[in-house]
Amino acid sequence: MTIKDILRPGSLQPQFEKSEAAGPIDETPVEVTTKTWWQRRAPVIACGSGLFSDGYLNGVIGSVNTILKKLYKNEYKHSNAQSNITSLVFVGEVVGIIIFGYTSDRFSRKWSIFASTIILFVFAALxxxxxxxxxxxxxxxxxxxxxxxxxxxxxxxxxxAGSVGCSESTGELESGTRNRWFIWFTNLAIDAGFVVAAFVPMIVVLATGDNHLRAAWRIMLGIGVIPPLSLFYMRYKLQEPEAYRRNTMAKCKTPWKLIIRKYWFRLLVVSTIWFIYDYSSYAFGTYSAPSVDNVLGADAPMWKTFGWNTVINLFYIPGAFIGSYVSDWIGPRKALAYGVTAQAVVGFIMAGCYEKLAIPKNIGGFCVVYGIFLSLGELGPGDNIGLIASKTSATAVRGRYYAVAAAFGKIGAFIGNYLYPILVADAGSNTVKGNQYPFWVASSLCILSAFLAFFCLPEIGQDTIDHEDAAFKGYLLEHGWDISRMGLAGAGAPMESDAESSRYNAGKMD
Incomplete structure (x- = not known):
């Protein structure tokens, strides 16, 4: 293989292939199924839209932080509360991702989603x-x-649980539209949560006034109970996705050695890109309100800070929405790579021009450039990293595969939220230089993401889930692994002996 061959886009990963060994793929057109338009889309909506809570509850904490800093200057400023309140949620998310990644594969997509809904409701209220x-x-x-x-x-x-179920449910939609439907009810839902999280504080503070901020921050957090509550009924009525019903390994032991051998490199690439994306996305989203507050000055009324923060967060929506169509038109890999490259360029411009933008009279220009930076992040990795994570592994291990990648992302979000104020403080009294540092770092990491996407990710088509499941079964058969117990209907198949199971899991049945 020549250097030119190695640097060919996608060359470091094998392309998805159809496997005859696993049997033919069902290519029955979706139009002739007995399900109605709504019946095919309801599972997509119910599974994915819970991520609105992620956007709202993580986004609103930036405004809550701004209020708490004003209310409890000594107690808040001279304690670990600021970083803990912002960052500990990401630690919890990593724990939840790992737990539910296991339960969604080994037990049920539906009941894992339902359990997470209950937890969201209870602790948002508390x-x-x-x-x-x-x-x-x-x-x-x-x-x-x-x-x-x-x-x-x-x-x-x-x-x-939710995103994986959403991805699998899109398989029943018309080819050519599946990526956008997944994006609308995952990343676009998160971004809508961020926008509402910016808009609600402005309305609440206008209603309560600056003299009742103690009530304001509690109202902001309390509104977070509404999204999970609204999904209770739809999620209770959910059925397991058809791909899960046919291909789960819930009734048999998982051949980990074979799986790791097949997917380790692909998972490493996806996880690294997700880490970089969340590192910048959540940090810049969370600290957009404090950044605006710094530009406007301490004497500006609170509602004005939150109003300009709303303008910044509105930029998430066009980036995510346009990106959903781009993903269907040119594929998730190229959409991610082009989007993150453009984001890096705007980030470097923001860093270079920060001194001229970060003054009260230029607040409009500051918010526009800041917003474009966030918007391009959504068009690229924001829309496509979850889509890629949900389609680059077989259904049998998709929950755990996705969980590892998403956990890396949340670790990136935790580190980003933790390091952002440290980077700003590192410049001391030079606030301009301090606010430039995060853009220099994030934009440099975007270049790395673009390289990984261009050269290390495979192409992903509309039917990738079906083809990957077929290829995976063929791969297992080639290594002597019994696939007869895969699927929820596999209970009647003969169970291999414990000795054989051990040999399968050790990857020795060649």
Whole structure:
């Protein structure tokens, strides 16, 4: 293989192939099925739209932080509360992603989603009512941080259970539209949550006034109970996705050695890109309100800060929406690579021009450039990294595969939220240089993401899930692994002996 061959886009990963060994793929047109338009789309909506809570509950905490900083200057500023309240939710999300990644593969997509919905509802309510013993401010802040961690477990469940179920459900939609439907009810739902999380604080503060900020931040968090509550009935009525029913390994042991051998490199690439995306996306989203507050100055009314923050967050929507069509037109790999490259260019421009933009009279220009930076991130990795993670593995291990990639992303979000204020503070009194640092770092990482997407990711088509499941079964058969117990209908198939199972799992049946 020549250097030219190695650097061919996608050359470091094998392309998806059809496998005759696994049997033919069902190519019956969706138009002739007995399901109605709504019956085919309801599972997509129910599975994916819970991620709105991720966007809202993570986005609103930036505004809550701004209020808490004003209310409790000494207790908040001179404690770990600021970083804990913002960052511990991501620790909880990693825990939730891993737990629900396992349960969604081994037990049920439906009931894993439903359990995460309950956790979201309970701890969103408790966070809004956070209270310290005897009215202690430090106790209240500690309680809020603890509830945010537990809330994160519920949010984490939405990824390997909800998003994976959403991706599998799109297989029943018309070819050529599947990527956009997945994106609309996953990433676009998250982004809508971010926009509402910016808009609600402005309305709440206008209603309560700056003299009642203690009530304002609790109302902001309390509104977070509405999204999960609205999904209870739809999720209770869900059925398991057809791809899961046919291909799950819930009734047999998982041949981990064979799976790791097949998917390790692909998973490493997807996880790295997701880490980089969440590192910048959540940090810049969370700290957009404080950034605007710094530009406007301490004397600006709170509603004005939140109003300009809403303008910034609105840029998420066009990027995600346009990107959903781009993903169907040119494929997720190219859409991700082109989008993140453009984001890097705008990020470098933002860093270079920050001194001229970050003054009160140029607040409009500041918000537009900041917003375009976020928008391009959504068009590229925001729309496509979850889509790629949900389609680059077989259904039997998709929940756990997706969980690992999403967990890397949330670790990136945690590190980004934790490092952002440190990078700003590292410049000392030079606030301009301090706010340039995050853009330099994030834009440089975007270049790395673009390289990985161009050269290390496979092409993904509309029928990739079907073809990958077929190829995976063929791969198992080639290595002597018994696939007869795969699927929910596999209970009647002969069960291999424990000795044979051990040999399969050790990858020795060649």
């Amino acid at each position: 966070a809004a009512g956070s209270y310290g013993a005897h009215g202690s401010i430090n106790g209240m802040l500690s309680a809020l941080a603890a509830y945010r961690f537990l809330l994160g477990i519920g949010i984490g469940g939405e990824y390997p």
